[in-house]
Amino acid sequence: MIREHVQNGVRLCVPEHADGVVREVFDEDCYRIAEVLRGSFVVDVGAHIGCFALRCAVERGCRVVAYEPNPETFGFLVASIRLNGAAVESVFSAVGDSDREIPFFLNRGHPAGSTLHGGAVDHDEIRVPCVSFDTVASGLESGPLVLKLDCEGGEREILTERFASSLLKFDRIVGEWHNHDGGRYRDVLENIGFDVELRG
Numbered sequence: 001m002i003r004e005h006v007q008n009g010v011r012l013c014v015p016e017h018a019d020g021v022v023r024e025v026f027d028e029d030c031y032r033i034a035e036v037l038r039g040s041f042v043v044d045v046g047a048h049i050g051c052f053a054l055r056c057a058v059e060r061g062c063r064v065v066a067y068e069p070n071p072e073t074f075g076f077l078v079a080s081i082r083l084n085g086a087a088v089e090s091v092f093s094a095v096g097d098s099d100r101e102i103p104f105f106l107n108r109g110h111p112a113g114s115t116l117h118g119g120a121v122d123h124d125e126i127r128v129p130c131v132s133f134d135t136v137a138s139g140l141e142s143g144p145l146v147l148k149l150d151c152e153g154g155e156r157e158i159l160t161e162r163f164a165s166s167l168l169k170f171d172r173i174v175g176e177w178h179n180h181d182g183g184r185y186r187d188v189l190e191n192i193g194f195d196v197e198l199r200g
Contacts, residue, residue: 040144049073
């Protein structure tokens, strides 16, 4: 079942399996939208149906580029952008360590849990485009710049010292991590000059 959901002035095309994401981004405000500076340029890696991207565009007046590699979820992202007429560019692609086509593992029971790293029995493998994080960062407009990462394990390719110069272009980075790697990501980000707060 698909429904239109309106919250904080943002209109979303929400499939039933996305209710938890809507709750996290709106009700729990896991990305602290009020701390995103008005007029920022935002890169949303793992945009899902567009909750964060559209909150930034509608509530904070940001310009956003939203990357999403799940074909079904990408369709809902595009539909939600159209509902709002927002300044959000949608890109059907994963973001990782190089420009190439990669395997992507669709989670049949929970599409938000689809990942670049397979292995679960309830995942179907497809191939999707992937753009290098350096490519993403090379075309950025002038700041303030915000990076949001919620890419179901894909952060392990991005949050590395290899991408230090690209990461340092951003004034603020928010996201979620997997596999208990938060300490490693904290170390990488602190080593290149970020102040880091881990929650959850």
